[in-house]
Amino acid sequence: MKKLISLIAILTITIMQVSAGEGMWILSLIGKNYDQMKAAGFRLSVEDIYSLNQACLKDAVVALNDGECTAEFVSSKGMLLTNYHCGYDDIQSQSSVLHDYLTDGFWAKTLKDELPIKGKTASLLVSIEDVTSKILSPETLRLSPEAQAAVIEGVIETMEEENSQDGKYKVEVTNFFDGNSYYMFKYIVFKDVRLVGAPPESIGQFGGETDNYMWPRHTGDFCIFRVYTAPDGSPAEYADNNVPYVPKKHLKINAKGVNENDFAMIIGYPAETMRHYSSWDMAQTRDNYYAVLVDVFGKRLNALKGFIDSDDTIRIKYSAKYANDCNAYKCFLGANQALKDLDEINHRANDEARLSRWIADNKRTDYKNVLKQLKKDFATCESKNLYLNYWSFAIYSGCEFINFAIQHYALQHYLEMGFFKQANKLIDELRTTSEEYFRDYSSKVDLAISKQMIRYYMSKVPAKYTVKGASDSAYFAVLDDCFNHSILTDKSRYDKFLDNPSAEILSNDMLFAIAIEWLDVMFNLQTSDSFDSKMDFHKRQYTKAMLDMVTTSNPDTLLYPDANSTMRLTYGNVLGYTANGKDMGWYTVIDSLIAKKKDNDREFYVSPRLQQLFDNRDFGSYAQDGTLRLCFLTDNDITGGNSGSGVLNGDGELVGLAFDGNWEAMACDFVFVPSLQRTICVDIRFVLFIIDKYAGAKNIIDEMDII
Numbered sequence: 001m002k003k004l005i006s007l008i009a010i011l012t013i014t015i016m017q018v019s020a021g022e023g024m025w026i027l028s029l030i031g032k033n034y035d036q037m038k039a040a041g042f043r044l045s046v047e048d049i050y051s052l053n054q055a056c057l058k059d060a061v062v063a064l065n066d067g068e069c070t071a072e073f074v075s076s077k078g079m080l081l082t083n084y085h086c087g088y089d090d091i092q093s094q095s096s097v098l099h100d101y102l103t104d105g106f107w108a109k110t111l112k113d114e115l116p117i118k119g120k121t122a123s124l125l126v127s128i129e130d131v132t133s134k135i136l137s138p139e140t141l142r143l144s145p146e147a148q149a150a151v152i153e154g155v156i157e158t159m160e161e162e163n164s165q166d167g168k169y170k171v172e173v174t175n176f177f178d179g180n181s182y183y184m185f186k187y188i189v190f191k192d193v194r195l196v197g198a199p200p201e202s203i204g205q206f207g208g209e210t211d212n213y214m215w216p217r218h219t220g221d222f223c224i225f226r227v228y229t230a231p232d233g234s235p236a237e238y239a240d241n242n243v244p245y246v247p248k249k250h251l252k253i254n255a256k257g258v259n260e261n262d263f264a265m266i267i268g269y270p271a272e273t274m275r276h277y278s279s280w281d282m283a284q285t286r287d288n289y290y291a292v293l294v295d296v297f298g299k300r301l302n303a304l305k306g307f308i309d310s311d312d313t314i315r316i317k318y319s320a321k322y323a324n325d326c327n328a329y330k331c332f333l334g335a336n337q338a339l340k341d342l343d344e345i346n347h348r349a350n351d352e353a354r355l356s357r358w359i360a361d362n363k364r365t366d367y368k369n370v371l372k373q374l375k376k377d378f379a380t381c382e383s384k385n386l387y388l389n390y391w392s393f394a395i396y397s398g399c400e401f402i403n404f405a406i407q408h409y410a411l412q413h414y415l416e417m418g419f420f421k422q423a424n425k426l427i428d429e430l431r432t433t434s435e436e437y438f439r440d441y442s443s444k445v446d447l448a449i450s451k452q453m454i455r456y457y458m459s460k461v462p463a464k465y466t467v468k469g470a471s472d473s474a475y476f477a478v479l480d481d482c483f484n485h486s487i488l489t490d491k492s493r494y495d496k497f498l499d500n501p502s503a504e505i506l507s508n509d510m511l512f513a514i515a516i517e518w519l520d521v522m523f524n525l526q527t528s529d530s531f532d533s534k535m536d537f538h539k540r541q542y543t544k545a546m547l548d549m550v551t552t553s554n555p556d557t558l559l560y561p562d563a564n565s566t567m568r569l570t571y572g573n574v575l576g577y578t579a580n581g582k583d584m585g586w587y588t589v590i591d592s593l594i595a596k597k598k599d600n601d602r603e604f605y606v607s608p609r610l611q612q613l614f615d616n617r618d619f620g621s622y623a624q625d626g627t628l629r630l631c632f633l634t635d636n637d638i639t640g641g642n643s644g645s646g647v648l649n650g651d652g653e654l655v656g657l658a659f660d661g662n663w664e665a666m667a668c669d670f671v672f673v674p675s676l677q678r679t680i681c682v683d684i685r686f687v688l689f690i691i692d693k694y695a696g697a698k699n700i701i702d703e704m705d706i707i
Contacts, residue, residue, distance in 0.1 A: 135182045
């Protein structure tokens with residue numbers, strides 16, 4: 001595997017090499033990239049991408065559930081296309097042993113057949129505004145790090161409230177480049193989102209965890225939702241008289257196919273990258289975060305798989321949780337190994353040595369101690385961060401009852417203090433969240449896995465950061481008894497509590513008391529607000545110094561900030577790659593899917609219907625060269641949160657859906673390697689084939705604008 005490029009190369013490569021595909025660009029600033037995009041094959045204007053004066057591509061893209069995934073409008077009636085794995089929780093929530101949509105798929109024939117999804121939201125971006133000067137004023141920058149943090153927090157809170165127009169908009173002021181700049185994002189949030197269609201799991205997740213992050217892929221990773229509004233077009237909670245949303249812009253679908261080297265553009269909501277991290281931050285992320293997650297999740301997944309394989313009811317309850325944890329496990333396993341193989345931490349340390357020389361040579365006294373101080377900060381918090389990660393993954397994520405109980409910590413306080421207005425508001429929220437919790441919960445599973453997770457945590461962390469006696473057999477005997485009587489493990493007991501809530505009931509619930517003991521452990525592991533403020537300040541100075549060094553040597557360098565769940569654009573080309581001397585190709589066909597078929601393996605099961613279509617070569621108008629193309633590759637720059645993003649051609653037409661990255665580039669959150677990093681996409685013709693030929697959902701096909 002080739003060594004990763006240095007930070008300096010990361011920051012400058014986009015100005016020199018458009019075809020590399022690197023960059024997660026802010027849409028309101030995309031005019032700076034226009035000449036490069038046009039040279040790569042883009043045929044629209046900047047205004048077609050982002051505009052406050054006309055309908056544009058930003059109006060066709062939404063963030064699902066505050067950025068968990070991306071989706072795009074594909075009809076004038078608010079129909080959304082996204083990935084299957086982005087809707088997996090929702091498909092599972094509507095499934096039962098009697099109606100197993102995971103196994104059979106789901107296709108609504110009329111609007112009335114569409115399934116409301118509680119709690120699912122779609123956020124539509126209205127505008128982006130640079131507010132850096134309002135937040136980082138000269139007066140604020142003269143304050144101490146602690147005082148700066150307090151002032152900045154207050155200014156942001158006021159700005160978000162004043163611009164929300166009494167709740168009409170969701171407003172988020174977000175920092176970029178580690179707090180060196182700030183942008184305000186204004187959204188409309190739709191709260192009535194319904195499931196329209198989804199293929200069976202055997203198509204939507206073909207290959208399962210075995211093929212996850214691997215190329216070649218043969219997965220029909222898509223599903224369909226619809227956004228509804230009140231009759232006047234305003235966002236509203238679910239109601240029978242709600243109507244389909246009419247978007248300002250929806251994407252046309254180009255079913256002509258793509259060719260290698262075609263222009264490819266992706267607009268979506270990438271979650272988080274860490275390409276401006278220091279070497280110390282990167283090392284702790286690799287060794288104290290990724291390694292701990294892989295360690296703990298591996299043990300929990302093995303335990304959970306035994307329950308899923310033996311009971312269909314538990315399989316349906318826990319399928320989404322299991323899939324999400326499997327995805328995280330494999331992702332961070334690959335990222336951790338890639339960081340070691342590619343030696344990127346040493347590359348970053350070399351960049352810091354270069355920065356140190358630049359600071360000295362240019363007599364930059366404002367950066368004199370930044371490297372020394374940041375190194376000291378990470379050394380100070382290293383041990384606590386390690387133990388806190390064990391707590392997060394083994395206790396908070398690993399023990400469902402603890403996670404659920406902690407949600408009632410504030411409620412106990414409100415009830416004790418007589419703050420009944422706040423208590424009633426929280427109770428209303430808990431009624432909603434508890435429905436989902438108990439729907440997907442088994443106290444038998446939770447008790448068994450919690451015991452394993454607590455024992456494992458106790459074996460990894462010093463006694464002063466544990467609960468006294470939690471490794472003793474008597475402790476687990478008490479836990480057994482608590483599970484049998486707690487309001488937190490039985491829906492009927494819990495609903496009875498919410499109907500007549502009291503601080504006394506919570507305080508006397510032994511399982512709640514056990515959970516709060518573990519919460520106190522977390523408080524003991526946290527660093528102080530003062531320390532956190534100083535560390536954030538030092539990170540900001542570090543990134544500013546790195547950027548100054550780059551732009552001083554090359555003032556025309558185009559720079560992009562790390563991803564942070566805000567809308568970004570990435571552009572590049574349809575492109576294959578070579579790994580270990582082997583040409584990996586750039587697309588897959590249905591013939592290879594059938595060759596992987598294993599009748600007794602859920603991951604590689606092929607339904608009789610799909611087999612019949614293949615045997616008859618019945619691919620309709622979606623075929624090319626006598627077969628059906630399934631997936632293709634681009635060199636676009638994406639990460640988690642981009643799932644479901646549309647892949648657009650030079651005319652802004654939808655040609656595919658981004659759904660994964662490739663195994664060889666698992667360190668992509670830290671560094672972009674042009675020769676290796678690829679985005680795995682579902683060919684839109686495979687999507688249309690499944691809707692049309694496999695499911696016979698002509699109503700969905702007829703609603704789309706297909707070229």
